[in-house]
Amino acid sequence: MEKAIIKRPILAAVKLSGKFTAEERKYLREKAWRKSTDGATMTMTSTDFGRESLLFFDVYVVENLSLLKRFRHALRVFTAAIARNVGIKPRIVIITLK
Numbered sequence: 001m002e003k004a005i006i007k008r009p010i011l012a013a014v015k016l017s018g019k020f021t022a023e024e025r026k027y028l029r030e031k032a033w034r035k036s037t038d039g040a041t042m043t044m045t046s047t048d049f050g051r052e053s054l055l056f057f058d059v060y061v062v063e064n065l066s067l068l069k070r071f072r073h074a075l076r077v078f079t080a081a082i083a084r085n086v087g088i089k090p091r092i093v094i095i096t097l098k
Contacts, residue, residue, distance in 0.1 A: 003061045006073070007042065010035045011056040013095040019052045024097065032056035035093075037069055 011032045015024070032041045038060040046053050062073055 003063050005059060005061055006037075007057045007059050009055060010041070010058045011054075011093045011095070013054045013056075013097065015052045015097045017098055018050065019047070020054065020097075025054070028054060028056070028095065031093075032058075036060075037073060038065060 011028065013020070013028050020028070029041070029043070032043075033039065036058045040059045042057040042059045044055045044057070046055075060069075060073075062070060065073065
C-alpha cells in the first residue's frame with residue numbers, strides 16, 4: 001500500500017530586485033525548516049520579470065511520524081477544518097525583499 005505524502009505550504013518569499021543570494025536562501029531555508037513537522041522541506045523557485053520567488057513546503061508521511069508529531073498533524077487538520085467552516089483563511093508567512 002502506498003503511503004500518502006503530505007505537502008503544505010509554510011513560507012513564500014519574493015525578491016523584487018534580482019535573485020536571492022546564497023545567504024538569503026540559507027536564512028529562508030532555516031526559517032522554513034523550523035516551521036516544518038519532521039525536518040523535511042521542499043522548495044519551488046520561479047523567476048518572472050527579473051523578480052525571483054521561493055515557495056517552501058513542509059513534506060512528511062503521517063505513518064512515519066512519532067506519536068507526538070502525529071497528534072500535532074491531526075490537531076492541525078482538525079483546526080483547519082473548523083477554520084474553513086467559520087470562514088478563516090489559512091495562514092502562510094510571506095517575506096518580501098527589495
